[in-house]
Amino acid sequence: MNTREIALNIVYEIESKKAFSNLLINKKLKGKNATAIDRNFITEIVYGTLENLIYIDYIITQFSSVKINKINLWTLSILRLGIYQIMFLDKVPDFAAVNESVNLSKKYNKRTSGFINAILRNIIRNKENITLPDKKKDxxxxxxxxxxxxxxxxxxxxxxxxxxxxxxxxxxxNERPDLYIRVNTLKISIEECIGKLEGKGLKVTKCPLIKEAVIIRGINKIEEMEEYREGYIHIQDFGSMLVSKALEPKESDFIIDMCCAPGGKTTHIAQLMNNKGKILARDIYDHKLKLVEDNSSRLGVKIIHTQKFDGMKQDDTLIEKADKVLVDAPCSGLGIIRRKPEIKYRKTPDDINELMKMQFEILKNAAIYLKPGGELLYSTCTIDPNENDKVISKFLEQNKNFEIVDIESSLGLSYKGIGTIQLYPNIHHTDGFFIAKLKKII
Incomplete structure (x- = not known):
């Protein structure tokens, strides 16, 4: 197996087809007889290259007479992977990074193999002299x-x-996130599940705030584990699980999930309801609803009814019918850059402005579906206040019959003392998540 060639094809497709790194890595490695070492190396150089792309391109501009936008994408992808190995991976000898890069260029763009060889060797000779922009001046x-x-x-x-x-x-x-899983207590007890995982040599760490959340280390192909296939566990970050906990669903509730795919929060809500009550899970794409249905089936969830519907539109049949509504809104994803580093290079301020309009419209429609006394939970996986505090502030200004419910104190997480929660990767060591809970008082 040529691990660098697989990594090259992944990096190339992420750039050329706007694919997502996490999905593409799984797709390219599916069915391949890759060792744990191979998988780790591919993952390392793909994510490492994406995480450091601007720095790597900054280096290329110092050693290449050809502007980056004029370099063939195969050649540029090979250069980027090679430079990452040279600058960041001590375990990879410099000569190996150069030789393997040149070999790949002979297969994917033969006429630039000399160009790649010259640049990489020049970087090796001068890498100690590469300097960053002056921090004090700029x-x-x-x-x-x-x-x-x-x-x-x-x-x-x-x-x-x-x-x-x-x-x-x-x-x-730019750091690698912990792997959180949710123990599915509809099928197995937390302690029994932890025992099974530890019995396979995995290191398991409990989460003090969410009893069904654990961090596991020592696994590469979690989807191939018996515990995953049997529905005992589900991959889900702490911030995502915190959303469902903050909603505080009850067994008798009718809950609407306005933007449900791929179903992590939806199935967690069902778990917290002990598979009793009713959840209407909506999304605008059939293939995403299929993910929710597949996850529900694997996890043994029976109370979720999926439905294709655009949250930007109002459904008059649901006015004041729901006990609780979840709006896990479409957002910029600036809180999950650790998992999808390519997000950094794809989003723009204009995207955020458009998302804010969408978020507000979905929130307005969600409010209409609530019974008096019902609760609305708004969440995003971003750290941008424009998509978070400002959306909630605007909503409260226009909807005087809603008030903030203090989940900040009840969940033991401090933010600004206003009752909402904002998680940051550098403080909470989790994905960046915003959570606000609103109650309809009339």
Missing amino acids: IEKYLMVKYSHPQWMVQRFLKYFDKDFTEELLKAN
Whole structure:
């Protein structure tokens, strides 16, 4: 197995087809007889290259007479992977990184093999002399290059946070996240599940805030585990699980999930309801609803009814019918950069402005479906206040019959003392999540 060739094809498709790294890695490795070492190496150089893309391109501009936008994408992808190995992986000898890169170029773009060879060898000779932009003179450019975040994003974070916090946040965005799983208590007890996992040599750490949440280490192909196939566990980050806990669903509730795919929160809500009550799970794509149905089937959930429906539209048949409504809104995803580093390079301020309009419209429709006294939970996987606090503030200004429910104190997580929750990767070591709970008082 040529691990670097697989990595090359993944990086190429992420750039050329706008694929997502986590999905593509699983797709490319599915069915291949890859060892744990092979899988780890492929994952390492793919994620490492994506996480450090701006820094890597900054290096290329110093050693290449050809502008980056003029370099063939196969050639550029090979260069990027090679530079990542040279600059970041001590376990890979420099000569191996060069030789393997040249061999790949002979297969994918033979005429540039000499170009790749020359640049990589020149970088090796001069890598100790590569310097970053001056931090004191231009903090924006320094942070942009060192942590490979686009300039607009760095500017935005510096506007909301101080310099030290921003740097720690950007650094955390380039770190690998813990693997959280949710124990499915509809099928197995927490202790029995932990025993099974530890019996396979895995290291399991309990989460103090969510009893069914555990961190596991020592596994690569979790979807192939018996415990996963049997529906004893589900891959889900702490922040995502916290959303369902904050909703506080009850067995008798009728709950609407406005944007349900792929079903992690929806099935967790069903679990917390002990498979009693009713959940209407909606999304606008059939293939995403199929994911919810497949996860429900695997986990033994029987109370979820999926339905194709656009949350931007109002459904008059549901006015004041729901006990609780979840709006896990479409967002920029700036809180999950650790899992999908390509997000950094795809989002723009204009995207966020459009998302804010969508988020507000979905929230307005969700409010109409609530019974008096019902509760609405709004969540995003972003750390941008425009998509979080500002959306909630605007909603409350226009809907005087709603008030904030203090989940900040009840869940033991401090934010601003206003009752909502904001998780940050650099503080909470989890995905960046925002959660606000609103109650309809009339």
